[in-house]
Amino acid sequence: MAEVILLKTRGLKRHFGGLKAVDGVDFTLRKGEIRAIIGPNGAGKSTFVSLLSGRIPPSEGTVEFDGQDVTALPAHRRVRLGIAYTFQITNIYPSMSVLENVAVAAQSRLRPSFLRKGASETEIEDAARAALAAVGLDDRLDEVAGVLAYGHQRLLEVAMGLALEPKLLILDEPTQGLSDSEIANFIEVVKRVAQSSTVLLIEHNMHVVMSLADRITVLERGRLLAEGSPAEIMNDKAVQAAYLGEPA
Template sequence: MAAVTLLSTDGLCRHFGGLRAVDGVDFSLNRGEVRAIIGPNGAGKTTFVSLICGRILPSSGSITFEGRNISALPAHRRVELGIAYTFQITSIFGNLSVFDNVALAVQNSMHRAGGSFFWLDEAQMRRRIFEALDHVGLDDRHDVKASALSYGHQRLLEVAMGLALSPKLLILDEPTQGLSDAEIAGFCKLVRSIAEDATVLLIEHNMDVVMEVAGRITVMNNGTILSEGTPAEIRDDEAVQHAYLGT
């Protein structure tokens, strides 16, 4: 089956004064991929995905999602179209239960019909919440206060909040930061299961994780794409070794 492009950018730029944080990036992501974006600190990775999800708008260039130009759409409209970015939903409310934290994310996932908004009904909401919690293994902790969760489980709660939005594209920014080896192994398994229903784009510094879960890797440096390829191709790329892998 031929690959179907889910998301693409054309000449995407974001400048902050004289700083070219993202500088003319042409990028394409196929439906069903697990794609990793790597690069040294300051490479433009987080700015790039912030442009994709609408947290910031481009200085120039365009972003296309499912054939539609979304360059000027605000973040909440992109969520409605199916783009979820964990950075938008990592404000866990410690005094609320795990269930209620995910409920807040679901309530922000409104559908537009005839120019007006309507909410999911209670049964739909509960089903979506428990499906998301079950996916990350937190369904048995639904009534626990978020503040009582371990750090690793809080990160899983963040992922559940993203999954509850029923995304077509789930963007994860440094999802394994601070996790134990056992938690990282569980996260890799989780990403593979998420990819059965959604496209995954992740920024990640843990190269073992990148090499295990990503089908393709995009390497950024100085606001541009330095290289793209399979894990094996990136591992053997001399320019990447020099700029990022330190070899």
């Protein structure tokens, strides 16, 4: 079966004054894979995925998603096309319940316009419950989101992304601040998510990267340094010098 390209960039750049945060990246992501983006601090990883999601515009270059040029589209339009992006820090509604948080996301998908009839409240709640079950939070539906443990808040944010039923789920440092047991659970969550969505994650924890990634992209100083399987990246001399070989 032929591979399907879900997302690609050509000559993608983002400059902030004299800083070349992303400097001419050509990138291709296949449908159905789990791809990790790694690199030292300041490599341009978060800027790169912000360009993919539409949170910031490029200085040059193009972004194509699911066969459509989305370079000029803002973030909310890309969400409609199937790109969901979770942030480095939790982005939840702290005063609302767990179920209500995810229902907001589900409603934005199932009722995209106030001008036409959409899904019923029951359908929205069912979609929210399904997303919460996928991340293991279906026993915390009525809890206030803001009082959840940090690890559970991160899972809640993933559930909100899943409620959008994305073709592509982008996770920006999702295990930051999690305990070892929470990280182990998160790995299993992502494996389940990947059964229905393509996953792109920025991650510093190499155990997580090696446990999940089909392929790894390495950025350094805004440029693509290397790409390959986990084994290929671990044995790449340039990667070892730039990143993996850095002292802890």
